[in-house]
Structures are given as structure tokens and as C-alpha cells.
Amino acid sequence: MGNRWGLGLHFIIVTIIMVATINTCLGARNINSTVACFEHERLALLKFKHSVRDDNGMLSSWVGNDCCRWERVMCDGVTGHVESLYLSRDEDFILVSKELSTSLGELRHLKHLDLSGNAFRGNQIPEFIGSFKQLTYLNLSNADFSGIIPYHIGNLSSGVIENRLIAHDVNWISGLSLLEHLDLSSVNLTGLKILDVVLYMAPSVKVLSLSDCGLLINDSCLLRNLSTTLSNIKHLDLRGGNIFTGKLPHFFQNLTSLQFLDLSFVPLGASSNFANLLSVIPSLVELHLSYCSYLKETHLSHILHNLTTLSNIQYLDLSSNMLTGSIPESLKKLKMLQVLDLSHNDLMGPIPTFHGKLKELYLSGNYLNGSIPESIGRLSGLTALSLDENKLSGTIPVSISIGQLSKLRSLDVSYNSLEGAVSESHLANLLMLEDLNTAYNSKLAFNLSHEWLPPFQLIHIDMSSCKTENGFPQWLRNQRKLQRLVLSNTTISGPLPTWLRKMPIIPVMDLSHNNLSGPLTNLPNGVANVDDEDFIEPVLFLQNNTFSESIPRSLCKRTDLVCLDLSKNRLTGEIPKCFKNLQNLRFLRLSSNGLSGTIPSFIGHLSILGSLNLNDNNFSGELPAELWNLSELLVLDLGDNVFCGKIPEWIGEKIKSLQVFRLHKNNFTGGIPRSLCTHINLQILDVAHNSLTGTIPHCLGELQGMHDSHYGVGINKPIEEGLVQVIKGSSLEYTNTWNYVKNMDLSSNKLVGDIPVELTTLQGLMGLNLSNNHLSGCIPDHIGNMKALNSLDLSGNELGGMIPPSIATLTFLSYLNLSNNKLSGQIPTGNQLQTLIDPSIYAGNKDLCGPPMPKNCSNPDDPTITPNKKYEATHEPNKVWFYMDIMCGSATGFWGVIVVLMLKKQWRNKLFMFAEESMDKIHVAIMVRVNKMRRGRGAI
Numbered sequence: 001m002g003n004r005w006g007l008g009l010h011f012i013i014v015t016i017i018m019v020a021t022i023n024t025c026l027g028a029r030n031i032n033s034t035v036a037c038f039e040h041e042r043l044a045l046l047k048f049k050h051s052v053r054d055d056n057g058m059l060s061s062w063v064g065n066d067c068c069r070w071e072r073v074m075c076d077g078v079t080g081h082v083e084s085l086y087l088s089r090d091e092d093f094i095l096v097s098k099e100l101s102t103s104l105g106e107l108r109h110l111k112h113l114d115l116s117g118n119a120f121r122g123n124q125i126p127e128f129i130g131s132f133k134q135l136t137y138l139n140l141s142n143a144d145f146s147g148i149i150p151y152h153i154g155n156l157s158s159g160v161i162e163n164r165l166i167a168h169d170v171n172w173i174s175g176l177s178l179l180e181h182l183d184l185s186s187v188n189l190t191g192l193k194i195l196d197v198v199l200y201m202a203p204s205v206k207v208l209s210l211s212d213c214g215l216l217i218n219d220s221c222l223l224r225n226l227s228t229t230l231s232n233i234k235h236l237d238l239r240g241g242n243i244f245t246g247k248l249p250h251f252f253q254n255l256t257s258l259q260f261l262d263l264s265f266v267p268l269g270a271s272s273n274f275a276n277l278l279s280v281i282p283s284l285v286e287l288h289l290s291y292c293s294y295l296k297e298t299h300l301s302h303i304l305h306n307l308t309t310l311s312n313i314q315y316l317d318l319s320s321n322m323l324t325g326s327i328p329e330s331l332k333k334l335k336m337l338q339v340l341d342l343s344h345n346d347l348m349g350p351i352p353t354f355h356g357k358l359k360e361l362y363l364s365g366n367y368l369n370g371s372i373p374e375s376i377g378r379l380s381g382l383t384a385l386s387l388d389e390n391k392l393s394g395t396i397p398v399s400i401s402i403g404q405l406s407k408l409r410s411l412d413v414s415y416n417s418l419e420g421a422v423s424e425s426h427l428a429n430l431l432m433l434e435d436l437n438t439a440y441n442s443k444l445a446f447n448l449s450h451e452w453l454p455p456f457q458l459i460h461i462d463m464s465s466c467k468t469e470n471g472f473p474q475w476l477r478n479q480r481k482l483q484r485l486v487l488s489n490t491t492i493s494g495p496l497p498t499w500l501r502k503m504p505i506i507p508v509m510d511l512s513h514n515n516l517s518g519p520l521t522n523l524p525n526g527v528a529n530v531d532d533e534d535f536i537e538p539v540l541f542l543q544n545n546t547f548s549e550s551i552p553r554s555l556c557k558r559t560d561l562v563c564l565d566l567s568k569n570r571l572t573g574e575i576p577k578c579f580k581n582l583q584n585l586r587f588l589r590l591s592s593n594g595l596s597g598t599i600p601s602f603i604g605h606l607s608i609l610g611s612l613n614l615n616d617n618n619f620s621g622e623l624p625a626e627l628w629n630l631s632e633l634l635v636l637d638l639g640d641n642v643f644c645g646k647i648p649e650w651i652g653e654k655i656k657s658l659q660v661f662r663l664h665k666n667n668f669t670g671g672i673p674r675s676l677c678t679h680i681n682l683q684i685l686d687v688a689h690n691s692l693t694g695t696i697p698h699c700l701g702e703l704q705g706m707h708d709s710h711y712g713v714g715i716n717k718p719i720e721e722g723l724v725q726v727i728k729g730s731s732l733e734y735t736n737t738w739n740y741v742k743n744m745d746l747s748s749n750k751l752v753g754d755i756p757v758e759l760t761t762l763q764g765l766m767g768l769n770l771s772n773n774h775l776s777g778c779i780p781d782h783i784g785n786m787k788a789l790n791s792l793d794l795s796g797n798e799l800g801g802m803i804p805p806s807i808a809t810l811t812f813l814s815y816l817n818l819s820n821n822k823l824s825g826q827i828p829t830g831n832q833l834q835t836l837i838d839p840s841i842y843a844g845n846k847d848l849c850g851p852p853m854p855k856n857c858s859n860p861d862d863p864t865i866t867p868n869k870k871y872e873a874t875h876e877p878n879k880v881w882f883y884m885d886i887m888c889g890s891a892t893g894f895w896g897v898i899v900v901l902m903l904k905k906q907w908r909n910k911l912f913m914f915a916e917e918s919m920d921k922i923h924v925a926i927m928v929r930v931n932k933m934r935r936g937r938g939a940i
Helices: 002-027 039-050 127-131 151-155 171-175 195-201 227-232 250-254 274-278 300-307 329-333 374-378 474-478 498-502 553-557 577-581 601-605 625-629 674-678 698-702 757-761 781-785 805-809 831-835 867-903 905-939
Strands: 073-075 082-086 112-114 137-139 146-148 164-166 181-183 207-209 235-237 260-262 286-288 315-317 339-341 360-362 367-370 384-386 391-394 410-412 417-422 435-437 443-446 460-462 484-486 508-510 515-518 539-541 546-550 563-565 570-573 587-589 594-597 611-613 618-621 635-637 642-646 660-662 667-669 684-686 693-695 723-727 730-734 743-745 750-753 767-769 791-793 815-817 822-826 847-849
Touching: 300 329, 553 577, 577 601, 601 625, 674 698, 684 723, 698 757, 723 743, 723 767, 757 781, 781 805, 805 831
Parallel strands: 082 112, 112 137, 146 164, 181 207, 207 235, 235 260, 260 286, 286 315, 315 339, 339 360, 360 384, 367 391, 384 410, 391 417, 410 435, 417 443, 435 460, 460 484, 484 508, 508 539, 515 546, 539 563, 546 570, 563 587, 570 594, 587 611, 594 618, 611 635, 618 642, 635 660, 642 667, 660 684, 684 743, 693 750, 743 767, 767 791, 791 815, 822 847
Antiparallel strands: 073 082, 723 730
């Protein structure tokens, strides 16, 4: 009994000692250490805090006297010195600074410093970083540092540098002799032949990343005594931005330990014996050769013939090389291969049989045909299968599910010609499936029962342009992890199911182009929880349905939304006031509904809005001045409403980025504001069908966006713009191609005066419509300078004179309407005009003659009378009248002065006195000059 108590007591004592020891050890690394930090280090951290902008509170805990208790700061539990700073960007937390404080240099005992991912706005790497003698970890990647890499970085033992930096030399690497990992990706080393220097100065390096450095690499630039260093390298990344000259360097054959090699985007010389060199690297496990110019248009079998000696290869990327031929059976010789990427080439033929160790197979973007082979179902380890953008046909084999693909996470068969029904048996055993994409297989139908519940939890699903045979897919109701749901154009109809409202928020939801009806009340509510790593921008696309009633206030809870498209429905009422909460909106499309009222002033507070489409509704009133706050607006489409008032000047003065400005078919009055001429990017100007008056501003010829065929930056958008333009006499809707349209439509207004000659400098303009105004004068002589013009409508005006011969040089012109004017003379011929033979083009001009009009011109057989000469002859009287005007004006001015002098005695006396004084001065000057000349001769 006593022994038992003794053992128990002994155990308790030992346990207490062990716990105390563990706590002591852990305490030395605990950010909540009981040892207070040093005052000078605390002040140094506070100075750094005050030198950066911290909008989201990354450093909000940096208050109080003990900096060791602050978040992102770690102190040594024994000495109390700050030894680690974890200041990398984390989700919404980011530090911004134009001038980084040097106060961190006071942290002499720092061992770990991470500033990655922040926005230091082009700062150079601070010199104090080189003074951290104990630093073992430094990460400055993606922190927006720039400039020249300082020499003092070489004082450190390790580091990761990935920025917009420049190195004039690499001598600083000499201090990194023990370095095993060196990453200089994206550092500007343009023109430097330094690969041998790097290897010489860092002989211990095992991981070397020099991607996008602009290196010049050839065989002669490498030292011959580097075989030992080369044999140590296991990871070599020379991806992109580097140039190999001459033959591929033979140093590759000395990389006997190399396991990872990336030469993607590297322009290899055509004389490189590339495949043979790689075949002598038996240790190679991962090889990236995408966008490799040496492989361009090479037959795939020729490449694989040399690579079959790579017995250890597990990852092979040959994507985007325009490789030809079929996929050979020799791939089976790569027994260890787990990842194969042959996507985006020109491969043809059927999909062959692959060996069973394959985990990821990417064959998208080729010309593969035939059906999906049953043998795919035997790849038991397959996690990703990408067959999209090919010419595959037939049905999806059930073996994909009932086979051994229980580990499959991603399946993409979109953009093919697959057909048949997808049933529960196709999906039943795909236990790990997360991504499913069957889009744009128009003959593929999902025939799943309402009761069926899948065994997987999808994250992304895209069934666009497939068919759903049982209405809204009920099997989605148990999918609680959805981040992207795309059911566009899937023939679903009826109201939204009630269970949809109870679903977690789906960041990307596209139910467009269906026949969904009823109110929008069953949509999920709340804000999406999006993982930053997925780079998903929350959007809601419900366009092209038959939704009715008013826009529900519940939509205002989606404050995360970047895009909202409710266009082409039957919605009524006004824009809810709570829309002012949608501060993240960049695209708002409410067009083609029955909405009414005025534009709410709070729309002007959606400050990052890039596209506002309210066209084809019943909105009225004047444009609110608050819209001028939309400084990032690229598209403003308010056409087909009943807006009134003048077009405000601030459209041009405040919103400088506009590319599309459309007020088509409203009740605007007044003139065209000259401030519009300041829009350097404007490429679509449509104010047709209003009541605008005055003349066409000459400065419209200064619109730089219409001056050449260069297209604007467009909008980085996942949204259909749906922009309607009248071109070639017809209304055309542009969805994804509006960025390639340059059009000016001022038709159906009350504009007067001449057509400004300056408009003929708009050489990138594709469509010009000035019809149905009260324009007079002549068609500008240099209309032929508008080289890109393919649609020209000047009908329904009072234009006179002859048609300029230069119009025949418009080689792209396919639509022309000059009817109902006062034009005269012979119609020009030649080039593109020969194809425009419809007489209605020139109808209503009784004095026009020549083909295609029935009226013949006088002396049609006289070869000396060409349209050009007739045009000059017609315009010759204009020159005569011009000179006569000058003569009349001069005579009028002369006699006007004479009459005034006759009537005004005082003016007459002053004129005579002025004339007499002037004559005296001239006489004196002449006499002085004559006397000087006489004295000069006398002296001789």
C-alpha cells in the first residue's frame, strides 16, 4: 500500500515537473510571454505602425506597454527581445505605404520578418534589412518593392525576393554562400549573363528560381568547373522572360539531381537538341514545357519518343504548344506518370487508353473526337479529368461512375457534342466530386429524380445550355458548399423553389436565359463567405427570364455583390432606396423592364460602378447631379426612357473614363455639350431620337477613341453588356463584342448647320449616322479619310452639292444612305460603291444622275468629263464667289472709312495732322541718310 502511494506521489511530482518544463519551453515562443518587451523596440514598432496605412486594422492590437502581447509580434520568452514579425497580407488585412519607416532597424535580434503581399508602392528595399545579423527568414514577395536590389541584402543567410526589382550586378549574392533556396523571380536582370555567377557565388543552392528575369543564357556563358554545384540543384525554374541563344546549354546534362524543371514561355533556339539533353536527366520528376516555342507544331510522338527514358517522371506539362498528331500509345511507357497536361494543342484522333497511376489528365482545347472511352473508368486514382473544348460525341459512359473513380474531384466535359441522358447511375459513386462542368452540350439532358440526393458536395457546377427534364434541379437542395451555380439556358421554368431561400449564399449564381417567373423573393439572403484563394467575385445573373413584381428589398442584403443583372424581365416599380448599401457593385443592369420613377440620387454614391444600364424602361425626369461622382464609369446607357432636360456639362467634365454614352430615344433638349469632346476613350456616342438643337460641335473630331482602330480597354467583366446600336440601318445588340464597335449616332434630332470637316479625322469610326436633322451645306470633301467607315447615313437632311469622289475610297463601306437631300451631279463610281446598287440609297435627290439612278447625266459618252472634274466644275463657282466676297468686303470697308472722314471733321483733321507729321518724319529721315552718304564720299 505504501509503495503504491509512493509510486503515485512520484508520478505526480514527475508530471508537475514535465508540465512546468513544457510550459517554460513553450513560453519562450509565446506571443503572450510574461517577459515585457524593451521600450526602444516598442517605440520602433509604433513608429512603423504610424508610417503605414492600416485601413482594416491589421495592427489594431499594437497598443499598451508590452509589445510582446501584440498580435503578429513574437518575443523571446527569456530575453524579451522581438524576434519575429508576421506582417504578411492576410485576407482583408493589408498595409499600404509610400515611404517605409526605418524604425524596424532597431530590432537587432529579429530572426523572422515577413512583409509579403503588402502594398509598399514602389519603395526600395530598406537598407536596415541588411543589418539583421540573426535573421534566418525574410519574405518580401509581392510587396510592390521596386528599384535596385541593395548590396546589403547579401548579409543575410536566406531570403525570398519577388518584386519589380532591378539588379545592376549580382555581387551581393556572394554573402549567401550557405544559401540553399534562392528565388529572384521577376527581378529585372535584363541582358545580364549571370547564371554562372549565381551558381559560383551560391554553391550550396538547391532550389533556384529565376523566372521572368530577362536572362541571356547560352552554352558559352557557363563556367566549366560548376559540375559540383550543378549536381546539387534539385529545383530549377527559368520560366518566361529568359532567352536561350544558340544551342540549348549542355549544362543540363550535369543536373544529375534535378527533380523539377520549368522552361515554360522560354523561346528556345530551333537548333537545340532539346529532347536528347533532357533524356539524360534520369532523376527528373516534374517537367513544365508549356508555351515552348521550340515545340511549336511538333508531332507529339516525336517528343515523347525521347522523353520515355525519363523513368521517374510524374508530372509532364506540354500544354499550349500547337502540338500535332494523335496521342500515342507510347505514353504507357511513362509508368510513374501521375499528371499529364496536353491541353490547348492541335491534337486529333480518339482518346487512347492510359495506365492506372494517372491522377490528373488535361486534354482540353484540342480536336479530339470519338466518344469518351470506357477505359477512363479504370483510372482508380484519377482526381481531375478535363476533356472540354474538343469534338467528342456520344454519351458519357456510366463507367466513369460505376468504375473506380471514387476519388474524382473535377470533371469537365463542356463545349463538346455529347448527347443522351445523365442519370443517377452516372454520378452515384463520385463520392469526392467538387467541380462538375457539362456546359454547352446542347443535346445532353439531366434526368434526375426529385428524391435523389447525391453523395458528394459540389463547390462549382455549370450546366449551361444543357437540358433539365424535371424542372429546377431538386437534387441541388442538399449542396451546402456551392460557390458557383450556373444553370443558364437550361429550359427550367416556373417560380424559384422555396428551399432555395434556405440555402447558404451562393457567391456566383447564374439562372439567366430561362423561363423562370414570379417574384424574386426565394433567393438566398445574406453575404457570401468567399475564400480569397478562389478569386470569386460575387455575381447574380437573372436576366432573360419573366420575373415580375418589384425588386425585393432582400436583395439589398447582398452587399458583397459585384455584378447584378436583372435585365429583360417584367419587373416594375422603382429602384429600392436600400440599393445604396451595394457599395461593391461595379456592374448594374436593370434594362428592359417596366421600372419607373427618377434615377435615385444615391446611385451616384456607388463610387466604383463601372457600368450602369437602365435603358428600355419608363424612367423619367432629369439626370441627377450626383451621377458625376461615378468617376470610374465606362458604360452609361440610359436610352429608351423618357428622360428630359439638357444633357449636363458634367458628363464630360467629371466622368472622364466613359467609353459608351447612350441616351438614345429620350426627350433631351438643348445642344450637344462640348465637354463630351474631352472623353479620350469614348467610342460609342448615341444621342439619337431626342430634341437636341444647335450645331454639331466641331470638337467631336477630337474624340481620340474614334481616331484609330485601336480598341478601348473594355471592362473586365463576367457580364453580358447587351448594348443596342443602330448600324447599317438596323438595330443590333452587342453582348460580348461591343468593345470592338465605334459608332456615332446623332440622328433624328433638330441639329442645324454644316457637317464639321473635323469629323473626317475620325479614322477609326465604323458607323456615322446624322440622318433626319436639318443639316445643310455639302458633304465634306475628305469623307474618304474615314477609312474604317462601314455604315454612313446622312439621309433626311438639306445637304447640297455633289457627292465627293473620295467616298468611293471607303473600302469597308457596306451601308450607305444619302436619300432625301438636295444633292446634285453625277454619282461617283469605283471600288466599294460598285456594290451599292440600290437606287433607294440616293432617292429624293432629284438632281442626282448616273447609275444606279435612272436619270442619265449629260454627255455621258464624253470620256473627258469624269465625276472628279464635274465635282471640281460644280465647286468652281464657289471659288469665284469666295473671291468676290473678299473684293466686296474690301470695297465696303474702304468707302466706309471715306464716308466717316467726310462726316466727322474732328477725325478728318486728326487724320491730316497724322499724315503731315508722318510725311515730315519720313522727309527728315531721308535727309539725314543722304547727308551721311555725302560725308562718307567726301572722306574718301
